[in-house]
Each structure stands twice: as C-alpha cells, then as structure tokens.
Amino acid sequence: xxxxxxxxxxxxxxxxxxxxxxxxxxxxxxxxxxxxxxxxxxxxxxxxxxxxxxxxxxxxxxxxxxxxxxxxxxxxxxxxxxxxxxxxxxxxxxxxxxx
Amino acid sequence: xxxxxxxxxxxxxxxxxxxxxxxxxxxxxxxxxxxxxxxxxxxxxxxxxxxxxxxxxxxxxxxxxxxxxxxxxxxxxxxxxxxxxxxxxxxxxxxxxxxxxxxxxxxxxxxxxxxxxxxxxxxxxxxxxxxxxxxxxxxxxxxxxxxxxxxxxxxxxxxxxxxxxxxxxxxxxxxxxxxxxxxxxxxxxxxxxxxxxxxxxxxxxxxxxxxxxxxxxxxxxxxxxxxxxxxxxxxxxxxxxxxxxxxxxxxxxxxxxxxxxxxxxxxxxxxxxxxxxxxxxxxxxxxxxxxxxxxxxxxxxxxxxxxxxxxxxxxxxxxxxxxxxxxxxxxxxxxxxxxxxxxxxxxxxxxxxxxxxxxxxxxxxxxxxxxxxxxxxxxxxxxxxxxxxxxxxxxxxxxxxxxxxxxxxxxxxxxxxxxxxxxxxxxxxxxxxxxxxxxxxxxxxxxxxxxxxxxxxxxxxxxxxxxxxxxxxxxxxxxxxxxxxxxxxxxxxxxxxxxxxxxxxxxxxxxxxxxxxxxxxxxxxxxxxxxxxxxxxxxxxxxxxxxxxxxxxxxxxxxxxxxxxxxxxxxxxxxxxxxxxxxxxxxxxxxxxxxxxxxxxxxxxxxxxxxxxxxxxxxxxxxxxxxxxxxxxxxxxxxxxxxxxxxxxxxxxxxxxxxxxxxxxxxxx
Numbered sequence: 001x002x003x004x005x006x007x008x009x010x011x012x013x014x015x016x017x018x019x020x021x022x023x024x025x026x027x028x029x030x031x032x033x034x035x036x037x038x039x040x041x042x043x044x045x046x047x048x049x050x051x052x053x054x055x056x057x058x059x060x061x062x063x064x065x066x067x068x069x070x071x072x073x074x075x076x077x078x079x080x081x082x083x084x085x086x087x088x089x090x091x092x093x094x095x096x097x098x099x
Numbered sequence: 100x101x102x103x104x105x106x107x108x109x110x111x112x113x114x115x116x117x118x119x120x121x122x123x124x125x126x127x128x129x130x131x132x133x134x135x136x137x138x139x140x141x142x143x144x145x146x147x148x149x150x151x152x153x154x155x156x157x158x159x160x161x162x163x164x165x166x167x168x169x170x171x172x173x174x175x176x177x178x179x180x181x182x183x184x185x186x187x188x189x190x191x192x193x194x195x196x197x198x199x200x201x202x203x204x205x206x207x208x209x210x211x212x213x214x215x216x217x218x219x220x221x222x223x224x225x226x227x228x229x230x231x232x233x234x235x236x237x238x239x240x241x242x243x244x245x246x247x248x249x250x251x252x253x254x255x256x257x258x259x260x261x262x263x264x265x266x267x268x269x270x271x272x273x274x275x276x277x278x279x280x281x282x283x284x285x286x287x288x289x290x291x292x293x294x295x296x297x298x299x300x301x302x303x304x305x306x307x308x309x310x311x312x313x314x315x316x317x318x319x320x321x322x323x324x325x326x327x328x329x330x331x332x333x334x335x336x337x338x339x340x341x342x343x344x345x346x347x348x349x350x351x352x353x354x355x356x357x358x359x360x361x362x363x364x365x366x367x368x369x370x371x372x373x374x375x376x377x378x379x380x381x382x383x384x385x386x387x388x389x390x391x392x393x394x395x396x397x398x399x400x401x402x403x404x405x406x407x408x409x410x411x412x413x414x415x416x417x418x419x420x421x422x423x424x425x426x427x428x429x430x431x432x433x434x435x436x437x438x439x440x441x442x443x444x445x446x447x448x449x450x451x452x453x454x455x456x457x458x459x460x461x462x463x464x465x466x467x468x469x470x471x472x473x474x475x476x477x478x479x480x481x482x483x484x485x486x487x488x489x490x491x492x493x494x495x496x497x498x499x500x501x502x503x504x505x506x507x508x509x510x511x512x513x514x515x516x517x518x519x520x521x522x523x524x525x526x527x528x529x530x531x532x533x534x535x536x537x538x539x540x541x542x543x544x545x546x547x548x549x550x551x552x553x554x555x556x557x558x559x560x561x562x563x564x565x566x567x568x569x570x571x572x573x574x575x576x577x578x579x580x581x582x583x584x585x586x587x588x589x590x591x592x593x594x595x596x597x598x599x600x601x602x603x604x605x606x607x608x609x610x611x612x613x614x615x616x617x618x619x620x621x622x623x624x625x626x627x628x629x630x631x632x633x634x635x636x637x638x639x640x641x642x643x644x645x646x647x648x649x650x651x652x653x654x655x656x657x658x659x660x661x662x663x664x665x666x667x668x669x670x671x672x673x674x675x676x677x678x679x680x681x682x683x684x685x686x687x688x689x690x691x692x693x694x695x696x697x698x699x700x701x702x703x704x705x706x707x708x709x710x711x712x713x714x715x716x717x718x719x720x721x722x723x724x725x726x727x728x729x730x731x732x733x734x735x736x737x738x739x740x741x742x743x744x745x746x747x748x749x750x751x752x753x754x755x756x757x758x759x760x761x762x763x764x765x766x767x768x
Binding site: 018021022023024025030091092094095096097098 | 742743744745746747750751754
C-alpha cells in the first residue's frame with residue numbers, strides 16, 4: 001500500500017480534530033479533539049517510519065504520546081477545578097484573559 | 100619654615116575651624132564654638148605674620164613664591180594645580196583679611212551669644228574667611244575661581260543666616276544671583292586669556308601676556324572687561340551693586356565682615372592682581388575707573404538720605420570701594436590697596452558701633468527713631484566718631500592719607516582724569532556730610548526713650564522681637580535673632596575688638612605718609628615691579644593741594660552736617676521740599692532696583708512665561724509627551740483587540756496561519 005493512503009487518513013483525522021477544537025465549546029471535548037490531532041500526527045509519523053524502514057518515527061510517536069498524556073493530565077485537572085468552582089463548563093464563557 | 104608653608108597654614112586654620120565646629124557642634128558647650136572660631140582666625144593671622152616675616156627675609160627680586168600641594172587635573176592642555184602664590188600683594192591681603200576677621204569673630208562671640216544658631220554661625224564665618232584667604236592666596240585662575248565662588252556661597256549662607264526671615268532669605272538669594280553673574284564674567288574672562296597664554300598659572304600668564312597680546316587687542320580687552328564684570332559684581336559697583344544694601348539683612352558682624360575684610364575687597368584685589376593684563380587693555384582700565392567714579396558719587400548721594408543706619412554705612416562702603424576700584428584701575432595700586440587697608444579698619448569699626456546702637460535700640464535700625472545716645476553709649480560714641488573721622492578723611496586719621504593718594508595718581512594721568520579727580524573730592528565732601536549726619540542723628544539731640552532707660556542702667560528690650568525691615572513679629576526660635584541684644588559697653592569681647600580697630604582706624608594711616616615713610620609702596624613694589632604706572636609721584640605741589648583740599652572738604656562737610664542736623668533741624672525739611680526731585684531720586688537709590696527689574700527681571704519673567712505657554716505647553720507637553728504617549732496608546736489598543744479571550748478564536752487563527760504558511764511553501768515548490 002502506498003504511503004499516500006496513510007497520509008490521507010492521518011490528514012483526515014487531524015482535520016477532524018482541528019475542526020472539533022474550533023467548533024466545540026465543552027473543554028472536555030476540546031481536549032478529546034486535541035488528542036485526535038496528536039494521533040493524526042502520530043499516524044503519519046509511524047507511516048513515515050515504516051517507509052524509511054527505521055525506528056526513528058516510532059520513537060517520535062512514543063514521545064508525542066507521553067506529551068499528550070501529560071497534557072491531558074493538566075487539561076482534565078483544570079476541567080475538574082473549573083467544575084469545583086462552579087464555573088460554566090464552556091470555553092466561550094471562560095474568557096477572563098482578554099486584553 | 101618656608102614662606103609658602105606659612106601660606107598653607109593660613110589656609111589650614113580657618114578650614115580646620117569650620118570642620119571642627121561643623122562636625123562637633125553637638126559637643127561644644129556654651130560659647131566654645133565662638134572661641135574655637137576666633138582662635139582659628141587668630142592662628143591664621145599669626146601664620147600670616149609668619150609669612151610676612153619670612154617673606155621679608157627674601158631679597159626683593161625673589162618675593163614671588165609659589166607652592167603646589169598636588170596636581171588636580173592635567174588634561175587637554177589644562178594644567179590645574181592646587182597651588183598658592185605668596186607675594187607681597189597676597190601677604191598684604193591675608194594680613195588684612197585674617198587680622199580684621201579675627202576682631203570681628205571676637206565681637207561676634209558676645210553679639211550672637213544668645214542666638215540659637217551660634218555654632219552654625221561660627222562655622223559659616225570661618226568658612227567665609229577661609230574662602231577669602233583661598234581667593235587671595237590662589238596661585239592660578241582655577242583656585243581663584245574656586246575661592247571666588249566659595250565667597251559667594253558663604254555670603255549667601257550668612258546673609259540669610261536668620262533663615263526664617265523672608266526678607267533675609269530674599270536678600271541672600273539676590274546676593275547670590277548677582278554674584279553668579281560676576282562669576283560667569285570671571286570664568287569667561289579667564290577663558291579669553293587662557294586661550295592665548297595656554298596656562299592657568301598666574302606667574303606664567305603674566306610672563307606670557309606681554310608677548311602674546313598687543314596692547315588694546317580685542318581678546319585681551321574682552322578678557323579684562325569680563326574680569327571687570329566679576330570684580331564689580333563682587334565689589335558691589337554700579338550696576339551690579341543692588342545686593343549690597345540688601346545684604347544688611349544679615350547679622351551686623353557679618354555686614355562688618357563682608358564690607359571690611361572678606362568680600363567686597365575681592366574685586367579690588369582682582370584688578371590689582373591682574374594689573375599686567377589690565378595695563379594691556381586700556382579700555383578696560385578706563386571702564387573700571389569710570390565705574391568706580393560713578394559708584395562713589397551715586398552711592399554717596401544715596402547715603403545722604405537713607406534712614407537705616409546699616410544701609411547708610413553700606414552705601415558708604417560702596418562709595419569707598421568706588422575709590423579703590425578707580426585707584427587700581429588708573430594704576431594707583433599701592434594707594435588703592437592702602438585705602439583698602441584703612442577702610443577695613445574704620446568700616447569694621449563703624450559696623451561694630453552700629454551693632455552696639457542697634458543692640459541698645461532693641462533691634463531697631465532706623466535713624467529716625469534714634470537720638471541722644473551720646474551719654475548712654477559713651478564708648479560706642481567714641482569709637483563711632485573715630486571711625487567717622489577716618490571715613491571723612493580728617494587728619495591724622497587713616498582715611499586722610501589713603502583717599503588723597505588715589506586721587507593724586509588719578510590727576511597725574513591728566514586729560515579727562517581731572518573729571519574723576521573732581522568727582523573724587525565731591526564724593527569726599529558727601530562722605531563727610533552723610534557720616535556725620537548719621538553720628539549727629541544717632542548720638543546728638545534729645546535722648547530717645549531707649550537712651551533714657553539706658554542712662555538709668557536698663558537695657559531696652561522689646562516685648563516682641565520684630566523684623567526691622569517690615570515690622571513682622573518674630574519668635575525666639577532658631578532662624579530668628581530673638582529678643583536678646585548686646586551693647587559694647589557691657590561686653591568685654593566687643594569692647595576689645597572695637598578698641599583694637601579704633602587704634603587701627605586712627606593710626607593705620609601713619610604707615611604711609613607721602614614722602615615720609617612709604618611703607619606700603621615699598622612693601623608692594625616686588626608685585627608691581629613690571630608696571631610703568633607704579634613708581635611714586637613727583638608733583639609735590641598737587642599732593643599738598645590735594646591733602647589740604649581733602650581736609651577742608653571733610654571739615655566743611657562736618658560743619659554742614661552739624662548745622663543741618665544739630666543746630667537747625669528745620670533746614671533738612673526745607674531742603675527736602677526744595678530739592679524734591681533730587682530727594683526722590685536719592686531715596687529711591689537712583690531707581691537702580693527698578694531699572695534692573697524693568698530691564699532684566701521683567702523681560703526674563705515674560706520670556707519665561709511665554710516659553711512656558713508656547714514652547715513647554717504646546718510643543719514639549721502636548722506634542723512631544725502627549726504625541727508619544729498617544730501613539731503607544733493607540734497601537735496597544737489595536738493589538739489588545741486581538742486578545743479577545745475566545746479560545747476557539749485563537750485556535751482558528753492558529754490553524755489558519757499554519758495553513759497559510761503551508762500553502763505558501765506548497766505553491767513555492
């Protein structure tokens with residue numbers, strides 16, 4: 001199978017994630033969509049790794065997963081904190097950091 | 100010890116006195132500060148005597164000695180050393196300055212006994228004397244300028260010594276500002292000379308000057324005229340004289356110090372010191388002579404009508420300094436310096452006498468409220484009369500010999516100098532009238548209330564201390580003189596100081612009787628060796644005529660004063676009505692304050708207002724400051740709008756941006 005298919009799937013997953021980040025207002029879903037984007041990128045990394053026949057891309061994918069795990073940790077922690085303070089679970093409402 | 104070591108010691112003692120009193124004032128009980136201050140100046144006088152004796156040990160051709168402590172700066176052709184020049188002229192000056200000042204310090208111990216600022220006063224006073232000694236001992240222009248500026252600063256501190264008196268602080272500021280005008284002249288003048296001679300050192304400058312300058316060349320004339328500006332500001336000559344009468348706001352001994360020893364004589368000294376340069380600039384010499392003559396006449400007329408006793412003496416100082424400036428400007432160096440010396444004695448004495456009368460009057464200074472103090476203040480009266488006779492030039496008192504000699508040298512130059520000669524004698528006549536007007540009004544006539552009380556042994560004290568200038572009531576806290584006053588009759592230090600000065604005022608003239616013992620001329624000769632104007636004069640007939648004329652004018656002035664103010668006081672009123680215009684002119688001091696106000700102060704204020712209204716408000720504040728802040732504010736407002744706080748909006752921007760960049764690179768390939 002040519003690399004093109006893999007990349008096409010990866011691009012679709014990434015685009016779905018990006019669209020989700022842009023249109024959804026629930027922070028939990030936004031985090032999920034971020035994961036989609038990261039995994040889309042991972043898919044292309046692994047595909048390239050196979051194309052070149054060495055493990056560099058796979059190692060890269062593993063590192064991305066680690067980073068993703070950390071990020072989800074912090075993201076979910078923040079969501080819990082928002083919930084506990086009885087703030088609206090809506091990224092459009094949480095805009096205190098405007099200039 | 101070498102001569103210059105004595106010179107350094109003269110500087111060291113007053114400086115030490117200043118520092119000890121300034122840093123130790125908390126630990127100095129009673130009048131210790133006064134004793135330390137007086138001792139410091141006394142030691143300086145002893146050191147000055149040492150310098151004199153040591154200098155006399157040198158042969159006359161080797162009496163110009165310099166010594167340098169360290170090199171202050173040596174860069175871009177300027178070699179500034181901390182060096183002194185000890186020669187007959189500077190030794191003559193340090194003897195007068197330290198000698199008279201030590202007496203004034205002694206007098207001050209009693210006079211300011213009860214003042215809350217006693218230690219501060221003596222610290223300033225020592226600093227004042229130190230500055231003046233530095234000025235006269237300076238061996239180069241740099242140190243001269245330093246001393247010159249120090250004197251101005253010290254005079255400011257002392258004139259506004261009673262710093263809670265508005266009138267005193269204003270007078271201090273006035274003196275300081277006018278003196279800074281003079282300082283500017285001195286510095287610029289130095290530059291004009293330094294530009295050609297390339298040395299700041301006095302002896303080097305004087306040696307080089309005849310070679311680098313032609314007589315009357317533009318640069319040397321400009322330089323000397325600027326030096327002259329410095330001299331007339333410091334010596335209170337027209338038109339920069341208005342600070343001197345106002346300086347009477349300071350304590351009376353300070354007035355004595357400023358007038359007799361430490362300040363107004365600096366201009367005379369400067370011209371004498373720079374005689375080599377001034378002789379190359381005849382225009383500057385003539386200007387100096389004319390200014391001196393104008394001042395002596397104008398100040399004399401103003402003194403005729405003033406009613407504040409200290410101001411009368413102040414105008415008399417201006418007038419006498421006018422003689423000296425005229426003298427040293429026409430080449431009568433020895434006579435000018437001699438008059439400086441005799442004047443120092445009798446003017447300090449007159450101020451001390453005035454201080455005693457003011458003490459007896461409870462701080463009141465107006466002659467109109469005084470009268471009949473002859474019996475109440477016999478000692479002060481005697482001293483005042485001696486000072487007055489010396490000032491009026493009555494033989495054999497000291498002023499008699501010195502004044503006539505200046506005029507003799509002036510006349511010998513011939514031509515228009517005869518006009519100066521005539522003005523000089525007219526001034527002498529006025530001097531006698533106003534001096535004895537003061538004496539007759541204060542000591543003769545019916546005793547006033549204060550004099551009566553004093554005769555019964557009770558020194559008058561006002562219920563409230565007031566400012567004699569405007570009658571404001573004052574408390575007795577620090578910064579005000581307080582209600583306590585002292586008279587010479589009851590204070591030994593004041594008495595001693597006045598006796599010493601009275602002896603000087605009576606007898607100092609005897610050191611130089613023309614043709615008999617030319618002590619001053621011979622002593623100063625090494626300094627003025629190169630001057631063609633210096634050597635004594637041969638016109639014996641004119642000399643005797645001048646001496647007789649001076650005596651006659653002095654005596655007739657006293658007689659007129661006696662007639663007007665003792666015998667028939669109505670004459671004064673009649674004269675005032677008859678010569679109303681002249682009286683108004685004199686009483687308003689020839690409108691010099693108003694003139695300076697109209698010519699300098701008001702235009703400067705108006706220019707300042709205009710510049711504030713247009714340049715500062717519109718250009719600096721509105722355009723530059725307002726413009727730049729407006730720019731930043733508008734820019735940040737635009738950037739802030741992007742920062743909306745919508746997370747999804749940021750994400751969209753990011754995606755759009757990355758997509759845009761990706762497309763750009765794709766299209767490139």
